[in-house]
Amino acid sequence: MKFDNLIITAIEKFGGKVRFVGGCVRDAILGREIHDVDLATSLLPDQVIKALECYNIKALPTGIKHGTITAVLNNQSCEITTLRRDIKCDGRHAEVKFTDSWQEDASRRDFTFNALYADKYNNIYDYFCGIEDLKARRLNFVGNAENRIKEDYLRILRAFRFHAKICVGNLDSKILEVCSKYSHAIRSLSGERIREEIFKLLQCSNPSPTLESMQKSGVLHEIIPKEVDCTILSSELCSIIHIEALVKLALLLRTTNDYNIGEYISGFLRFSCKQKNKLLFLMSHNIKLELSEQEQKQYISLFGNELYCDLIKVCGVESSKSRDTIEQYIAFANTFIIPQFPLSGNDLIDIGYQPGKNLGRSLQLIKKQWENSNYTLTRNELILSAKELINNNE
Numbered sequence: 001m002k003f004d005n006l007i008i009t010a011i012e013k014f015g016g017k018v019r020f021v022g023g024c025v026r027d028a029i030l031g032r033e034i035h036d037v038d039l040a041t042s043l044l045p046d047q048v049i050k051a052l053e054c055y056n057i058k059a060l061p062t063g064i065k066h067g068t069i070t071a072v073l074n075n076q077s078c079e080i081t082t083l084r085r086d087i088k089c090d091g092r093h094a095e096v097k098f099t100d101s102w103q104e105d106a107s108r109r110d111f112t113f114n115a116l117y118a119d120k121y122n123n124i125y126d127y128f129c130g131i132e133d134l135k136a137r138r139l140n141f142v143g144n145a146e147n148r149i150k151e152d153y154l155r156i157l158r159a160f161r162f163h164a165k166i167c168v169g170n171l172d173s174k175i176l177e178v179c180s181k182y183s184h185a186i187r188s189l190s191g192e193r194i195r196e197e198i199f200k201l202l203q204c205s206n207p208s209p210t211l212e213s214m215q216k217s218g219v220l221h222e223i224i225p226k227e228v229d230c231t232i233l234s235s236e237l238c239s240i241i242h243i244e245a246l247v248k249l250a251l252l253l254r255t256t257n258d259y260n261i262g263e264y265i266s267g268f269l270r271f272s273c274k275q276k277n278k279l280l281f282l283m284s285h286n287i288k289l290e291l292s293e294q295e296q297k298q299y300i301s302l303f304g305n306e307l308y309c310d311l312i313k314v315c316g317v318e319s320s321k322s323r324d325t326i327e328q329y330i331a332f333a334n335t336f337i338i339p340q341f342p343l344s345g346n347d348l349i350d351i352g353y354q355p356g357k358n359l360g361r362s363l364q365l366i367k368k369q370w371e372n373s374n375y376t377l378t379r380n381e382l383i384l385s386a387k388e389l390i391n392n393n394e
Helices: 006-013 023-030 045-054 102-107 130-135 145-151 154-166 173-181 183-188 191-202 208-217 230-234 236-240 245-254 260-268 273-284 293-303 305-318 323-335 345-350 357-372 379-393
Strands: 018-021 038-041 058-063 068-073 076-082 084-089 094-098 116-118 124-126
Touching (some): 006 018, 006 068, 045 058, 045 068, 058 076, 084 145, 116 130, 145 154, 154 183, 191 260, 230 245, 236 323, 245 260, 245 273, 245 305, 260 273, 345 357
Parallel strands (some): 038 076
Antiparallel strands (some): 084 094
């Protein structure tokens, strides 16, 4: 795997052993694109910092309590974590103790294919048959599934997420049973952690079967307390055009026909203001996708490019439109530049309008005329129209 070996050199020169670990090893074996690189080392956190500083590599103590230092080099970052074992877990947090045993470190990880290590020569270290499970596209916990879930209830959601991302076939019935048994504990987790896992799950190419499994087991109900039609995300359109996780969530929630569920989910998953507003917008608007060029311009002007394109995707999936149709609408939106409306409220006051609600309503009426003209009415023509409007109202 491609990686700047200077970080590895720094740790080894300081007397430490270091290996790649987790997702980067797993994805390299699968031949997938690697997004994040994580390292495990025998050095203690303060030693890691000193080792990096010797090579002028920026070191950030992002999770030093649990042994994690983030190294920043050439505008890229990687997490370096000291080998450790869990000594106390309560389902949400863990107390750790540092160790020099690679197998102990591997034994605290969640799934066998996430407990793989590789050295700089690409030698793989597999303590729990992770490669075998990876080749079979099968999800197995490291050790006893129930014990691992009780250590951290987020592993329930991670099990479904990695099943959707990597595995084929159904999730093992025993794992499904344990996830169902402890599903109520999901509510003890922070909204941010739940949101991160749900969004990662939704970004999988076809999350629909996994979501159906979550719904049947009662796990999904702990997050979305309404019955949803998971098959909406199995639409071919969902797999061939990019639809972000929040938009897929809106598609799911729209199947409940309950606008208020958007308010609830926004609070439960601790959405930002922008995320909440987007979700509520997508749940409350519809566009019939038989739009003229003029209608496209009006909607883009009204909603803005981002919301318009997201709504096009939502309505396109629901109405089973073709990829070409959706891409044509989006391509038009991405080339259309919304003109600057040439009038302001002050312009209307200058010709005799009084400040207040009527002024705002009149300005919107005139703007509508401008949009209906395909944005061709000039400033002078609009002022004439405004004068006619005020005369008619007198």
